[in-house]
Amino acid sequence: MVTTDYTKGSVCWIDLGSPDTAAAAAFYEATFGWSLQSAGPDAGGYGFFQQDGDTVAAIGPLTEEGAKSGWTVYFSTPDAAATAKGVEQGGGVVRVPPMDVMAAGSMGQFTDPAGGQFAVWQPGETKGLDAVGEDNTFVWAELHTDDQKATVGFYQSLFDWRAGDPGIPGVEYTVLMTESGGDDPAAAFGGVAGVHPGMDAGWLVYFAVADTDATVAAATAAGGTVVMPADDVPTVGRIAIVADPFGATFALLKPEPRQ
Secondary structure (H helix, E strand, C coil): CCCCCCCCCCEEEEEEEECCHHHHHHHHHHHHCCEEEECCCCCCCCEEEEECCEEEEEEEECCCCCCCCEEEEEEECCCHHHHHHHHHHCCCEEEEEEEEECCCEEEEEEECCCCCEEEEEEECCCCCCCCCCCCCCEEEEEEECCCHHHHHHHHHHHHCCEEECCCCCCCCCEEEECHHHCCCHHHEEEEEECCCCCCCCEEEEEEECCCHHHHHHHHHHCCCEEEEEEEEECCCEEEEEEECCCCCEEEEEEECCCC
16 A cells, blocks of 8 residues: 655655646646646746645656656655666666755666666655545556566665565466565555556556546546556456557556455
């Protein structure tokens, strides 16, 4: 279960890189009801998606040459520079070396050995998102890779994650938990699966919703496309995968009530 009690290795931030931030913001406003707040005149077009006054995600223009529109997952770290060294030692790539973001904190962006892109955040004045785990906010991060064992090992060397079995017969899936959460399944924040047809290897962001089908309908009406139609997953909930008008994919989840 994701919370805003951010510890080492927990998902603390998500942002969207888009070639047209205004049009993308309009899409997510129509899909989730978010509003966009600029980070300021010196922020290079970066802004915060808000819900009821809380920051629930962020958006900015694409800055890397040849970059595709997509969501980036940020993991909390007490030392971004040390994490960058660990990425290189583990066979990953440092795309953006750690740098300070004024007094807010420090960030770095990387690529894991299997090609999945991710980022880290060393908190300063900003610890992370204001709200998670609620309707229309981040609820789960899922890594798609063709080599689960090796890729999980890479991230464990960086963040000391614990890995578990979801206990769903016939499903090859690894559940991820932060070290501070122990082996309690309720402490899970994400998972690892094989690469979904039609998608690239890497991280997929899930948003909790009150009604998966209604949200899919809102997304498609706003110009999005369905990558995976809504379906019920036993013990998990009703899931769908959608792409925004610029090809950035994300998942929707109406969780099953906890027993």
